[in-house]
Amino acid sequence: CISDEQFFAEKVWVPILSTKCIGCHNPQGQAAKSKLILAGSSEAGFLDKNLATFKSLAGLELSGESYVLLKPTKKVDHGGGHVIDADSADYEALREMVDRTKEPSSCETDVNASFAGVVMSGPEDTLRAAALEIAGRLPTEAEAQAVAQSGMDALDPILDQMLTEEAFYVRLKEIYNDLFLTDRYLNGEAAVDLLKSDAYDAKWYNSLPQDPALVEKYGARDLEDAINKVKSWTNRGVGREPLELIAYIVRNDRSFKEVLTADYTVVNPFSAKAYGVTAEFQNDADPEEFVPVKRDPIPLAGVLTSPVFLNRHPTTSTNRNRHRARVVYQYFLGTDILKTAEQPLDQTKITDFNPTMNNAACTVCHAALDPLSGGFHSFDSAGRYEADDTWYEDMRPPGFGAESVPFSEFPSALSWVAQRVADDPRFALAAVYTMYTGLTGQKPLVAPTNDDPEFSAKFRAYLAQYHAFNAMAHDFADSDYNLKTVVKAIVKSPYFRARNVAQASSQGDPLAQLGGTRFLGPEQLHRKIWAVTGYPWRPRAFEDDGNRYDYLLRRDAYRLLYGGIDSEEVIQRITEPNGIMANVADRMANEMACISVPRDLWLPQEERLLFPFVETTFEPRDTNDFDVLPAVEAIKKNIQYLHERVLGESLEIGDPEIERTYKLFVETWEEGKAGMKKPEGEEGRISTWLPGPCEVENDYWTRDALPNEEKLQRDENYTIRAWMSVMTYLLSDFRFLYQ
Numbered sequence: 001c002i003s004d005e006q007f008f009a010e011k012v013w014v015p016i017l018s019t020k021c022i023g024c025h026n027p028q029g030q031a032a033k034s035k036l037i038l039a040g041s042s043e044a045g046f047l048d049k050n051l052a053t054f055k056s057l058a059g060l061e062l063s064g065e066s067y068v069l070l071k072p073t074k075k076v077d078h079g080g081g082h083v084i085d086a087d088s089a090d091y092e093a094l095r096e097m098v099d100r101t102k103e104p105s106s107c108e109t110d111v112n113a114s115f116a117g118v119v120m121s122g123p124e125d126t127l128r129a130a131a132l133e134i135a136g137r138l139p140t141e142a143e144a145q146a147v148a149q150s151g152m153d154a155l156d157p158i159l160d161q162m163l164t165e166e167a168f169y170v171r172l173k174e175i176y177n178d179l180f181l182t183d184r185y186l187n188g189e190a191a192v193d194l195l196k197s198d199a200y201d202a203k204w205y206n207s208l209p210q211d212p213a214l215v216e217k218y219g220a221r222d223l224e225d226a227i228n229k230v231k232s233w234t235n236r237g238v239g240r241e242p243l244e245l246i247a248y249i250v251r252n253d254r255s256f257k258e259v260l261t262a263d264y265t266v267v268n269p270f271s272a273k274a275y276g277v278t279a280e281f282q283n284d285a286d287p288e289e290f291v292p293v294k295r296d297p298i299p300l301a302g303v304l305t306s307p308v309f310l311n312r313h314p315t316t317s318t319n320r321n322r323h324r325a326r327v328v329y330q331y332f333l334g335t336d337i338l339k340t341a342e343q344p345l346d347q348t349k350i351t352d353f354n355p356t357m358n359n360a361a362c363t364v365c366h367a368a369l370d371p372l373s374g375g376f377h378s379f380d381s382a383g384r385y386e387a388d389d390t391w392y393e394d395m396r397p398p399g400f401g402a403e404s405v406p407f408s409e410f411p412s413a414l415s416w417v418a419q420r421v422a423d424d425p426r427f428a429l430a431a432v433y434t435m436y437t438g439l440t441g442q443k444p445l446v447a448p449t450n451d452d453p454e455f456s457a458k459f460r461a462y463l464a465q466y467h468a469f470n471a472m473a474h475d476f477a478d479s480d481y482n483l484k485t486v487v488k489a490i491v492k493s494p495y496f497r498a499r500n501v502a503q504a505s506s507q508g509d510p511l512a513q514l515g516g517t518r519f520l521g522p523e524q525l526h527r528k529i530w531a532v533t534g535y536p537w538r539p540r541a542f543e544d545d546g547n548r549y550d551y552l553l554r555r556d557a558y559r560l561l562y563g564g565i566d567s568e569e570v571i572q573r574i575t576e577p578n579g580i581m582a583n584v585a586d587r588m589a590n591e592m593a594c595i596s597v598p599r600d601l602w603l604p605q606e607e608r609l610l611f612p613f614v615e616t617t618f619e620p621r622d623t624n625d626f627d628v629l630p631a632v633e634a635i636k637k638n639i640q641y642l643h644e645r646v647l648g649e650s651l652e653i654g655d656p657e658i659e660r661t662y663k664l665f666v667e668t669w670e671e672g673k674a675g676m677k678k679p680e681g682e683e684g685r686i687s688t689w690l691p692g693p694c695e696v697e698n699d700y701w702t703r704d705a706l707p708n709e710e711k712l713q714r715d716e717n718y719t720i721r722a723w724m725s726v727m728t729y730l731l732s733d734f735r736f737l738y739q
Contacts, residue, residue, distance in 0.1 A: 001107040004100045008051045009463050011093040017050065019450055020072075020083050020090075028364040031079060035060075041447035044334030044426040044433070045473075047466060058101040066098045111471070112494060114464040119500040123151045128648050130159060130491045132739060133439055136167035136527035138645070155492060163484045167527070169251060173243040174523055175438030177567060179331050182242055182308045184567040189231065191239030192274055194307045196382045202238075204273045205230045217285050221545065230270060233287035237271025242303035244268075244290045249483075256431060256481040257422035260302040260332060263415070266290040298385045299412035304328070304376075310383030320392060321376035325369050332421055334430035337365050354394055367396070374398025375405070375417030387411045400424075428473035428481070435486050436469070440496055441518030441575060444469065468493060519575055520739050522552035522564040528739070529588070529731075532646055533596035534609045537588055541701050551588070558584050577737070589731035593724040594694040601720060602696045602712040610645070610727070613638040616719050620666050636662055639726065646730040661726055668725040672718030688714050694724070 002010075017025075022038045024031040031037075035057055039046040060067045062076060070076045072083040073091065084090040121129065127147045131139045139147075139158075146154040162168060177183045185191035195202035208214065208227055220226035244266050249258050267275060269284040277293045294300065303309050304324075315321045329337045356366040375398050377391045388411075391398055398405040398413045400420040409416045421427060433444050445465050448458040472489045479485040490496050499517060520528065529552075530536045538550045551557045555566050562584050563574030574581070600610040618631040636653055639661045643649050651657055675686030689695075696712035698705045715721055730736060 002105070003107045003109040004097075004105050005047070005051065005467065006109045006463065007100065007105075008054065008097055009047050009466075010459075012054070012097050013047060013050060014450070014459065016084070016090050016094065017054075021080075024080050026364070027367060028360045034079075040340055042336055042339035044429040045470065048425070048470060054097065055101045058098045068098055069094055109464075109467040111464045111468040114461045115494045115498060117501060118494070118498045120494060120497045121499050123147045123155070124650075125499075125648065126152070126491070126497050127155065127158065129496070129739060130155070131162065132528055132531065133524075134159070134168050134171065134487065134491070135162040135165045136171065136524075137531045152492065156488065159488045159491060160484075163487060164251075169247040171438075171524075172250060173240070173247055175434065176243055176246050178438070178565070178573070179434065180242055180303070180309060180312060181565075181567040181571055182239065182306075182312050184312060185239040185308050186236060189235050191235045191308055194311050194383060195238065195274060197384055199276060200274060201276050202274045203231075203234075205234060205270075219285075219546070225545075233268065234270035234274050236287060237268035237290075238274060239308055241265060241267070241271065242306040242309045245303055245306070248290060248292065253482055253484070256476075256483045257427070258302060260304060260418040260422045260427075261415070262302040263300050264292040264294050265300055265306065267293050297387070299415045301415045301418040304414055304418055305379070305385075307383040310376075310379055315376070315381050317381075320370075320395065321373040321379075322366075322369055324376050325372040328372060328421060329369070331434070332430050333424060333426040334433045335426060337369055340365055340368070357394065357396070368401075370396045371399040371401075371404070372417060372421075375400070375414045377413060378411060379414065425473070428476045429469060431476060431481075431483060432469045432472045432486055432490075435483070436490055436495065439487070439490050442495070465495070468495065517738055519563070519577055520737060521573055522559045522562040524739070525562070525588075525737065526550055526552040528736070529592055532609075532736075533592055533727075533731075534600065535592070535596050535700065537592055537595075541703060585737055586732055589728045591693075592731055593727035594691065597724045597727050598690060598694050598696050598712055598720055599700060601723070610642065611638055611723065613641065614719075614723075616715070616717060619717055619719060620669065635665060639665070642726065642730060646727075647733055647735040649735065661729065664729055665722050665726050669718050669722040672715075672721055676718060686718075688716050690715050690720065694720075 017038055018041075021036070022040065023029060025034060025036045025038050026032070026040065027037055036053065038053065039049045043049070054068070058066050058068050062070060065075075067076070069091070071078045072080075072094070073086050074082040084094075124144065124147055127139050127143060131137055131143070143158050146158065185194065189203070192202040205227055208230065210223060212223065214220070214226040214230075215223055218226045218229050220229055245262065246259055248254075248266050249256060249262070267277060267279055268287050268290050269279075269281050270287060272279045272293065275293075275295060277295060279291050279293045281289050281291060283289055298305060310324070313324050313327050315324055326337050329335045355362040356370065357363065374391050374395065377398055378386055378389045380386060380389075398410070398417065400417050401424075403420065405413045405416050437443055445458075445462045447462050448455050452458060472486055472493075475489060476482070476486050526537065536548075536550055537552060538548060540549075542548050549557070552562060552564075553559055560566060560570055562581050563577070565571055565573055577585070596610060600608050601616055605612060605615075613634045614631075618628075618634055620628060620632050620635060622628055636658060639658055640651060640653055643651050643657065643661070649657075672686055675684055676688060678685040690713055696706070712720075
């Protein structure tokens with residue numbers, strides 16, 4: 001049973017329309033004035049659009065026969081000549097498709113067909129992956145029990161809760177910054193320096209009174225530190241405005257269309273002063289509190305009118321906002337406008353006057369791009385609003401699609417255009433694409449070219465994903481564009497849950513692109529380390545100035561070396577580990593074992609995250625080299641527990657993996673015990689003292705020194721260091737570094 005959508009894609013689009021028709025029947029082709037105008041595969045939702053066009057034409061008949069059949073067989077005049085024979089398979093496919101438009105099939109597209117032979121993660125594994133990805137933590141005991149009892153049906157309410165947690169909004173802003181790259185402006189005064197208008201008091205903090213009360217209000221060391229904090233918080237408020245607007249919309253279950261259509265923006269207590277707007281805050285000293293405001297007289301259009309967005313995507317007198325329009329198509333319509341035309345262009349053929357208006361090689365892009373460019377006409381290269389700005393007479397008028405901005409709306413053209421972009425069906429698909437990439441690390445599949453040797457398998461995989469994403473986009477629209485609907489749909493889909501291939505597949509390469517397993521970026525690994533071990537990877541809880549030096553989050557530490565971005569010079573993440581990244585991971589595993597193992601064993605047993613079943617006195621053998629069975633059982637039970645906590649794998653106690661890890665523990669312990677027996681000064685002598693950084697001498701979080709009797713500095717039995725070797729082994733495992 002084949003659905004109409006699948007039949008059209010496989011039997012009509014692939015062999016006929018995409019090969020024999022679209023060359024002329026495209027917006028700039030020789031048949032551009034005909035009623036059959038086809039969209040190319042570079043446009044999001046192109047199959048639905050083309051099917052709708054086909055349906056609208058199939059009912060046009062002459063003597064009871066559809067023009068869709070008459071034209072290509074040249075039974076009536078056809079500018080493209082004779083294209084198909086009336087006794088061919090192509091004709092039969094067209095005829096059946098015409099019949100299907102009259103009597104639609106009740107069949108639905110089977111989006112799971114491409115996953116035959118693919119191993120899916122079960123409910124428990126899906127819960128763990130979702131908790132780490134969305135909430136930056138491990139599942140709670142209650143969540144794990146609910147899923148164990150009710151399976152996938154229990155996920156919805158759990159995901160609903162996770163999507164209210166602050167960690168989700170941190171992740172959401174990371175995902176959208178990977179697109180916008182506006183975090184480029186977070187350093188120094190880079191963001192406030194963009195506020196060029198005289199209406200702003202961008203550096204208001206320079207005139208702060210020398211009031212000692214500011215020190216206490218802002219939690220500073222002294223007055224200079226207070227002013228520096230205010231400066232940083234002001235810059236961050238301006239620099240993070242578009243990302244915080246997205247977070248505000250999603251957090252408050254508002255329509256995601258407001259990302260483009262909001263006539264408001266968000267400010268924190270400090271950026272509000274820079275903009276000169278009045279806003280009410282629960283805590284006017286909290287830089288993380290963002291509230292909605294308007295910036296009259298500027299007609300706002302969501303993120304598009306943010307100074308950092310406009311400057312991150314600049315324009316020039318010759319570019320004329322085309323770059324800004326291109327990123328709108330890419331970010332919010334899921335369409336790479338540059339792929340709508342064959343590249344590179346043969347410049348020798350472009351001899352027309354004003355080719356962007358008159359040459360088909362140029363208009364194929366510019367006919368769609370230039371009207372949207374005109375929507376930005378009131379915002380100059382510095383992002384300043386100029387209400388009286390005019391537009392170029394040698395370009396298409398501002399607008400979107402076939403519509404032009406009414407003259408009365410000209411000063412607020414961008415708001416007018418943004419509303420039409422948000423109303424376009426591709427807007428919902430673009431949001432699905434963005435969240436899919438963010439949550440799985442995979443790019444959406446692209447339609448293969450007809451000459452691809454694996455075309456059939458790749459197109460089936462593409463088609464399945466196309467229909468799955470379309471269904472998500474429709475549900476997204478039906479939810480009044482609540483983005484949480486998209487997140488939940490992706491997490492529960494095979495595209496997040498696929499983990500492995502049961503056996504070698506004849507489907508070729510497409511299966512390699514399925515599933516959510518991917519190398520974790522520095523921010524995600526940072527959260528996972530903290531969630532699993534109970535401690536972040538940093539030299540200490542906080543520095544003397546109160547700041548935190550998280551190795552994987554800082555540009556001057558490992559963020560870039562571990563594949564992250566700085567949104568300025570490095571704008572593409574590295575998704576496959578290299579030698580440097582492997583070394584960083586090894587160092588992390590060693591240092592986190594040093595930090596977490598002694599501190600966890602120092603805690604009362606009921607408070608431990610890593611070692612609930614053993615003590616430092618539990619040795620696998622006695623002095624006569626006989627196994628101490630209760631200790632061996634406890635050690636193996638704790639190893640089993642660590643495999644589940646660290647790697648997310650549930651293993652039987654006799655599993656070879658457990659035995660291998662136990663062997664590592666024993667061999668490390670034996671080597672250490674032998675070294676400690678050697679006389680002082682002999683080569684290979686091992687001290688009973690823990691390495692300095694591994695000693696527990698203070699409270700990690702407060703840095704308060706511990707009384708001598710509470711310190712953990714020695715490892716008399718060498719069990720602490722044996723457990724450190726186990727943790728190093730697990731933390732450096734690919735199953736920890738990937739997700």
